[in-house]
Amino acid sequence: MKQAMGRFGDEARAAFAKVGVLMASARRTAQALHPTNLHVNAKLFPRDTIQSRLPDPAWLEAWLDKQIQFDAVWENKVVERILHNMSLLMERSFASVQELNRFRKEMMARAGTPPSAPLASA
Numbered sequence: 001m002k003q004a005m006g007r008f009g010d011e012a013r014a015a016f017a018k019v020g021v022l023m024a025s026a027r028r029t030a031q032a033l034h035p036t037n038l039h040v041n042a043k044l045f046p047r048d049t050i051q052s053r054l055p056d057p058a059w060l061e062a063w064l065d066k067q068i069q070f071d072a073v074w075e076n077k078v079v080e081r082i083l084h085n086m087s088l089l090m091e092r093s094f095a096s097v098q099e100l101n102r103f104r105k106e107m108m109a110r111a112g113t114p115p116s117a118p119l120a121s122a
Helices: 002-008 010-024 058-067 072-090 097-111
Strands: none
Touching: 002 010, 010 072, 010 097, 072 097
């Protein structure tokens, strides 16, 4: 990630911040936005996620909810770690998803990237 930021500057920072905002905003959406269910290939949509290719796509949700009991307390811990890691990567402190989203918008403006659709009301 640091190599990409060195090569692509604010454009890479904005892209990494966007992923951080999506991953840290899980409770604001019906389905968590983590790498197992982000859409990555338009040609394969809607079966372009890891979760959609599991023999039983509901397995991951059941595993998170019932087997390991990934509840609100653990979700908060994950969000805190995402914000902490983004703070280290960007060399700037982020106490909330909203702060990270503001940073993302700053980087987009500095890079001259047009704004995209709103992100999970962050």
